[in-house]
Amino acid sequence: MMHEHLTSIYNELQTKYSYQKEYLQSVYEFFESISEVIEEDPRIIETNIIRNIVEPDRIITFKVPWEDDKGARHVNTGYRVQFNQALGPYKGGIRFTPKVNESILKFLGFEQTFKNSLTGIPLGGAKGGADFDPKHKSDQEILRFCRSYMMELHKFLGPNMDIPAGDLGVSQKTVGYMFGMYKRLTQRHEGVFTGKGTKYGGSLARTEATGYGIIYMVLAALKTYFQTDLKDKIVIISGSGNVAIHTGYKAQAMGAKVVAMSSIDGVIHHETGIDVSYLEYIKDNNLSIKDYTLRYPSAIFAENPKRIWEINCDIALPCATENELDLEEAKKLVDNGIMLLAEGANMPTTLDATHYFLDNNILFIPGKACNAGGVSVSGLEMQQNALHTYWDFDTVDQKLQTIMNRIFEDMYETARSYGDDKNLVKGANILSFKRVYQAMLEQGL
Known part of the structure; x- marks a missing residue:
């Protein structure tokens, strides 16, 4: 109640x-x-x-005029939702997709506030973006859009004010375009963006961080609740973007068999194990996921992305988008004997589906904890920028694993202290709320 x-x-x-x-x-x-x-x-x-x-501290909304390669003028809407800075400067990604609107960015900024709280890194929460579709745009069109976007947004950014990163539809190259324009406008080279290229202040392991962090969280949960690991576990992963790809790579490296992945075009089910590197090639070359079957005819393709939830598995990792997994899909997963679901995307599970998993004693790890690896390594990138230093991949990866293990342990102990050690949703929310609340109380906010 x-x-x-x-x-x-x-x-x-x-x-x-x-x-x-x-x-x-x-x-x-x-x-x-x-x-x-x-x-x-x-x-x-x-x-x-x-x-x-x-309520967010402020919502910044502005027009973004830009010109395509044919000289036609377009106008999109840009946003930045600076939600809460009780724990530190605003931190959260920028996404470019036609689906961007105020509701989605408020939800993401709200979630980001508590996700950042869980990491223990002193960062507040924010999110931003624009209803711009980078698909089928040339590099020059994306560059022109980024420059126009930053003409307005740069006034609200700073290494001790608001530090964006890439998100859906915003690649490392796109971050570079925005960072370059920020420097032209401010005459400053500073750590105001994370997810930058490694040649100009970015961190190794940032590209892999969210996906690797998901697997580190899953490993911690398997060890604590089931006294096992990922070896020979059957895994399905929705999505085939950056997060899903690196989740797949790491799951396989830890001994799991990833048998299905998906995209907006459909699902690939490959019982002998998905070739993640080939799926990455398909993504990088803007091909359809259906083309996977040209190399692997034994793989099964289905046009409906939701068919992935019908596939037998031990572990399901929704890594695509919000509300992609509803009650009907949750019932199919439970009927097929799933042992664990970990949210790789932000709120990919509907509320009634989440309730169903919890009511059926399925271990459920919420996204604000499970996908905190990206912002964790962004925090490490900020540390490297502030120190004018550079850590090797293994150093960053080890720090990431330490952070994810700590998040799990703190979340688990909080859930246990409230009488339900399997309710990690409650554990994550109470733990993150207490940290934000205490900071606001002590600052009189």
């Missing part, structure tokens, strides 16, 4: 933002988990701090 104080606030938000379904979903899921904390500490109600936490 949700505490009446939280119910009242949620009802207000629902009335005010009825059209922002992603944002409301993330708040509701969060509120469900922290009700017990409200009962423990009367100051939470006295200070009305929850209402403060659920």
Whole structure:
């Protein structure tokens, strides 16, 4: 049961933002988990701090005019949602996709605030982007768009103010274009972007970080709950973008058999094991995932991406997009005997699907903990920039593994202290909330 104080606030938000379904979903899921904390500490109600936490500090919206290669003029909408800086400067990615809107960026900024809290690195939460589709655009068109985007956004960025990174639709090359324009406008070379190229301040292992971090989290959970590891486990991974690809590589390196991956075009089911490197080649060359069967005729292709959830597996890793896995798919996974689901994307599981997994005693690791590897290595990149130094891949990878293990241990201990050591959703939400709440309380925010 949700505490009446939280119910009242949620009802207000629902009335005010009825059209922002992603944002409301993330708040509701969060509120469900922290009700017990409200009962423990009367100051939470006295200070009305929850209402403060659920509203972003500011939302910056601006037009982005740009010109295509034929000289035609276009105008997109750019955003930056600076959600909360109680723990440190704003930190969160930039995504370019036609689906970008205020609701999605508010949900992502809200989640980012608590994800960053879990890492233990002093960072606040933010998210940004534009409803620009980089697909089928030339490099010069993307460059022109990035320059126009930064003309407005640079005023709100800084290494101690707001540090973006790449996200969906924003590659390392795109980050470079934005960083280059930022330097032209400010005359400063500083660590204001993470996910940069390694030749000009980027960190090794940043590209792999989210995917590797997911697997480190899964390994920690398997050891704690099942006294086992990934060797010979059957794994399915939705998506075939950067996160999914490096999750696949690391899962295979740890002894798992990855039998299925997907894209917007459909699903590849390859019982003998997915050739992740070939799938990466397909992605990098903008080919259809169906082309995988040209090299591997024994692999099965299905046009509906949701068919991936019908495939028998031990572990499912949704790494594509929000709300890709609903209640019906959750039932199929449970019926097929899944032992663990870890969210690689941000909120890829609908609320009723999450409830179904928890009610059926399936170990469920929420995205705000599981996919924190990316921002963790972004924090390490910021440290290297501040020290004007450069760490080798193994050093960064080891630090990443240490951070992910610590997140799991802290989340697990929090869940256990609240009487349900298998409810890692509650563990992650309560732990991250307490850190943000305490910081706001001590600063009088």
